[in-house]
Amino acid sequence: MQYCIPVRLSRVEKQAQTRGRLLEAAGELFAERGVNGASVEQIAERAGYSRGAFYSNFEDKAELVVALLQERTRREHNEVKGLSWERVRAWNRSRARNVTEWLALRTELWLYSLRDGRVRRQLAERERLSRSAHAQGLAEVFRRAGVKPPADIEFLGLIAHALEDGLLIQRAITPDEVRDEVVVDAVELLCRSWIALGDRTK
Amino acid sequence: MQYCIPVRLSRVEKQAQTRGRLLEAAGELFAERGVNGASVEQIAERAGYSRGAFYSNFEDKAELVVALLQERTRREHNEVKGLSWERVRAWNRSRARNVTEWLALRTELWLYSLRDGRVRRQLAERERLSRSAHAQGLAEVFRRAGVKPPADIEFLGLIAHALEDGLLIQRAITPDEVRDEVVVDAVELLCRSWIALGDRTK
DNA sequence: GCACTCAGATACAGGTCTGTATGTGATTTT
């Protein structure tokens, strides 16, 4: 019989925990100071370990970046997968609390990816996911409105996704001049105008 | 009488030249390796000087970043000011040759601005410029089409500007999946659909 | 329960970065 609760973790469990904490800390620090601005020591320290822990879990910082992106992508995919369009939008809104940090991290990773092919491939996967989620959502909107989309639905998804990013960036630069709801407003305007266009072409 | 051509520049002219070359080099290196990844030494070296030249022209790297952004903003403003909508689009297209480098620089500066209020103010000025240029262009399009804009024209300018950035980012991540003309295509689609929506509300 | 293994800590060597202090030669001033 197994009454015991394993307060003491096994070796592999413990390492997984360490790795997870390092990734968490790295995400925070990358958003705060940039990938280049955060040292291995700082990351390990914030996670509550020494540099030794880092180097026994990752080859170097580049590998950490890849792993971080991989983990975030998988997590996002699991959270979103199977949700309806409405729920995905709600999920996006709830995440919007710390949007700037999240956007900063994504942007840092993007810049990093320009200089590292491996990271670029990871990021590409993540972005494809977002685009197609948007495309699916839009498809549902058109179906409900009973209108034929005015262009390739993947293209429209790309536009919606790109627009969200662009608007968040603008809001981060000038928070006073760009309202919080600007993203929602803009996407809704797009939907309405595309439906209007769809009506005509039909 | 002054026949002489000043091959030998005066003190102030020479310093201005040095400053300009340092800014130029900094722009290149920031795009290549990031603001944090480019050292003062590398910047000075690429410009053809030593670190002494740098520190006699700038307090530190932060001041250089501010100056760089200021200079680019002014240059852009001078180039675009007074041009028609069509010519501005042509100018944008011509610049598109080395878009990725240009976008990387802007993104680097954006990230930097998140952590430095002074830079943020500079960047805000630059972005306002771009947004209103777009707004003006769109206004002209609506005027020609004889249609009332479907929303605040500034809002539409913001959308167009944000969308361009977002699309360029997506193209940098997945060059094979996003065509070169995607930006032009997307903006044209927006114009058409907004005109369609405008017709109805009229 | 004893030897083994390995995650993580500690110590160290080599390199790079920044900012300052001082030197120098060309230009400016008087």
Place this chain on the structure above:
DNA sequence: AAAATCACATACAGACCTGTATCTGAGTGC
């Protein structure tokens, strides 16, 4: 034309960062 100035070069000190090599103590297998 001598003195003063100043843009830029050079040298140096201190901090920090990376990656490796070695150590230790807690799980693991026999």
